Amino acid sequence: MPFQFTVSDFSDYFTITSPPQTVANTISQSISTSESLTRSVRTYFNSRNVSQTLTLSQSLSHSIDTYRQARTINQSFSTSETLNRSVRQFFNDFTINQSFSLSQSLSHSFDTWKHTVSMNMPLNTSTSTPSHTITTYRQDRTISQGLSTSQSLTSQVDTFKFISTPNHSLNTSETLSKTVEDWFHTRNTSDTANITDSFNAQISIDNDTYFYDNYNSTGMTKLVGSITGGNFTSDSSKVENVSSLNDSSVDTSTTFKSTFSKACIVYDLSTAQPVDFIAIYVKEILSDPIQVFSSNSQGTGYSLVTQISGSSNNWNITPFTSQNIRYLAFQMNQTGADTLINELYFGKSFKPEVRYSVGSSTSMDSNNIINTSYKGNEYSHTTQETETKFVNTYSNISNALKLQFEDLSNKSNNKKLIYNKQGIHYLLPQPITFTEVALNRYSTEIVLVT
Amino acid sequence: MASVTVTSPTSSTSVQAGGTLNITWTASIDDTSESIVGFLIQLFNGNSLDTTILNTNNGNLRSYNYSVPSNKTADTDYRVKITMTVEEFE
Numbered sequence: 001m002p003f004q005f006t007v008s009d010f011s012d013y014f015t016i017t018s019p020p021q022t023v024a025n026t027i028s029q030s031i032s033t034s035e036s037l038t039r040s041v042r043t044y045f046n047s048r049n050v051s052q053t054l055t056l057s058q059s060l061s062h063s064i065d066t067y068r069q070a071r072t073i074n075q076s077f078s079t080s081e082t083l084n085r086s087v088r089q090f091f092n093d094f095t096i097n098q099s100f101s102l103s104q105s106l107s108h109s110f111d112t113w114k115h116t117v118s119m120n121m122p123l124n125t126s127t128s129t130p131s132h133t134i135t136t137y138r139q140d141r142t143i144s145q146g147l148s149t150s151q152s153l154t155s156q157v158d159t160f161k162f163i164s165t166p167n168h169s170l171n172t173s174e175t176l177s178k179t180v181e182d183w184f185h186t187r188n189t190s191d192t193a194n195i196t197d198s199f200n201a202q203i204s205i206d207n208d209t210y211f212y213d214n215y216n217s218t219g220m221t222k223l224v225g226s227i228t229g230g231n232f233t234s235d236s237s238k239v240e241n242v243s244s245l246n247d248s249s250v251d252t253s254t255t256f257k258s259t260f261s262k263a264c265i266v267y268d269l270s271t272a273q274p275v276d277f278i279a280i281y282v283k284e285i286l287s288d289p290i291q292v293f294s295s296n297s298q299g300t301g302y303s304l305v306t307q308i309s310g311s312s313n314n315w316n317i318t319p320f321t322s323q324n325i326r327y328l329a330f331q332m333n334q335t336g337a338d339t340l341i342n343e344l345y346f347g348k349s350f351k352p353e354v355r356y357s358v359g360s361s362t363s364m365d366s367n368n369i370i371n372t373s374y375k376g377n378e379y380s381h382t383t384q385e386t387e388t389k390f391v392n393t394y395s396n397i398s399n400a401l402k403l404q405f406e407d408l409s410n411k412s413n414n415k416k417l418i419y420n421k422q423g424i425h426y427l428l429p430q431p432i433t434f435t436e437v438a439l440n441r442y443s444t445e446i447v448l449v450t
Numbered sequence: 451m452a453s454v455t456v457t458s459p460t461s462s463t464s465v466q467a468g469g470t471l472n473i474t475w476t477a478s479i480d481d482t483s484e485s486i487v488g489f490l491i492q493l494f495n496g497n498s499l500d501t502t503i504l505n506t507n508n509g510n511l512r513s514y515n516y517s518v519p520s521n522k523t524a525d526t527d528y529r530v531k532i533t534m535t536v537e538e539f540e
Contacts, residue, residue, distance in 0.1 A: 004487060008533035009475070010494070018524040035479040163514035 020328075023393060209275055211317060212412040214347040215269055218246040226262035227293055227331055230302045238263035245344045246345055250281045256332040256339040263339075264331035267346075270297060274348045276322035279315055281343035286310035290341075293320075293329040310341070324347065350408060352394070352401060392446040399440045405432050452479045454489075454534040468520035473503070474513040475532050487510065487535040494529045503530070505511075 074202060221243055225234040238260045244252040245265065256263040269275075289309045293302040305328075306320045328346065332339045397405075409432035429449050434442040458474040465471045479486060486509030491501040493516075502518050 002537050002539045004535055004537050005452075006533050006535050007452050008531055009454050009456050009530075011459050011530040012458040012461040012463075013526065014461065014525055014528055014530075015465070015526045016518060016522055016528055017464055017466050019468045019520050032500075192500055275516050 020034060035398045039434060059404060072224045139445045183378045210350040210408055211279055212347060212408055213345040214411055215273055216408060216411065217267060221268040223266040226260065226264055227302050227329055228262065231300050232298065232302060239265055245341060253340040253342045256334065258334040258336055258338045262331055262333055264329050266327055266329040269326055269328065272324040272326045275325045275328065275346055276320045277317055277319045277349045278346040279314050279317045280310055280341055282310035283313050283342055284340055285313065286339065288333060291333065293331065294323060294325040294327065296326045298327055319349065350404060388446040396437060396441050397444065402434055402442045405444060452484055452536045453528055456530055456532050459530060465518055467518050467522040467524065469518055471516040471518055472513065473516055473530055476512065479536055484536050484538050487537050489536045490533040491525055494531055495525060496527045
């Protein structure tokens with residue numbers, strides 16, 4: 001008969017700690033401040049209350065990131081401060097029906113002078129002209145707002161006017177004598193620009209377009225064969241390693257066999273979808289272009305859409321006028337040698353309705369690690385190739401644009417993504433996250449690496 | 451000779467109330483005459499039994515994630531006791 005017995009053991013003593021404490025924010029809180037600041041702060045006032053009154057008499061003598069950031073309703077401001085140091089933003093207001101009356105004198109650099117995101121707000125400015133570098137002079141996202149400007153700028157600015165309003169008219173007579181990146185940035189419907197200014201410096205606007213696999217080419221049904229006279233004939237032996245074409249790896253390739261005069265792959269998009277670009281990655285430059293056909297029927301009616309040249313050992317993007325396509329075919333006309341294509345995808349390119357914000361950055365990550373010897377000498381080791389890293393900040397985007405970025409993030413995270421900036425191609429190494437900055441308005445950062 | 455040894459938590463373990471405590475252990479028996487019937491995992495505070503974490507008949511189990519209640523009192527004297535029940539054939 002079996003019998004049972006027990007043995008046991010205790011662990012070491014260990015610790016259980018208390019959970020973090022939470023603090024509740026309250027409504028109807030009043031703030032009365034009379035501090036004098038002598039050090040840098042990131043935000044001086046950050047108020048998100050209803051019906052709050054701010055009375056200020058402080059004197060600031062050091063750099064701050066934001067002087068006032070108010071997201072309130074029916075709030076009045078009375079200001080008479082003097083600033084004599086750099087600030088990133090002097091006023092940042094997200095209010096309704098708020099009026100401004102300003103008489104400050106600014107004598108140092110700052111990033112944004114006025115950032116207003118309000119409705120029906122009049123601007124009445126008699127401020128003395130900024131005498132130092134600023135990144136954005138005016139950034140307005142308002143409805144039915146009139147601008148009347150007569151300032152003279154003598155220093156560099158990044159954006160002179162940035163407006164994202166409907167039915168907005170511009171009437172400008174400024175003279176700019178320094179470089180700006182973006183002089184007028186308008187993304188409106190029925191917007192009229194009447195410009196008589198004199199320019200004597202360079203401006204540039206980046207091409208801000210994302211190309212990604214937004215229809216999931218990996219999961220599509222693919223047919224192999226050839227197209228002659230607009231008709232498709234199936235023959236699975238004409239192309240080998242079909243899955244390598246959409247495996248998110250440029251190290252594996254698909255082979256279009258040279259033993260056949262024509263070899264093609266047909267993608268079934270399930271329904272007709274708008275397509276306006278094709279991207280391929282080849283390690284060997286193609287001797288002949290790839291012919292691209294489309295049809296709304298699997299077996300017949302194929303017509304030529306465009307031809308793709310794999311002209312470099314890299315990503316090659318071919319844009320074309322958007323077409324609704326159900327069946328998309330890529331065919332090689334062989335000339336003696338097998339054709340190898342490492343990656344291929346296509347879709348509808350995505351150009352955000354707003355440009356990324358000032359403060360977006362470019363950096364080089366050398367992927368170095370530092371080790372220290374016993375004698376204290378430091379040695380640097382490069383663990384990977386140097387990466388170019390772009391951080392595109394979108395500080396205030398709509399819910400519709402957020403959904404488009406989420407689609408991009410869901411389908412491109414750690415997968416192939418081409419961002420068309422200065423001809424360089426990028427990958428999205430981490431999911432995109434969002435912060436709600438106002439009702440149905442969001443901010444986000446798009447991190448891209450080479 | 452059957453034996454059980456708790457390998458985690460250790461003296462360096464610190465877990466927040468509301469968090470997860472990873473419990474691991476090893477067990478050895480004489481395969482020719484013994485088999486493991488199950489394990490009883492208990493939480494002690496000092497020498498006092500605080501709570502029974504798990505009582506299982508799964509003799510193959512060697513780890514368990516315990517969700518520490520968020521209202522568990524913070525202390526440095528917690529221990530885990532694992533009791534293994536073994537069946538011996540004559």
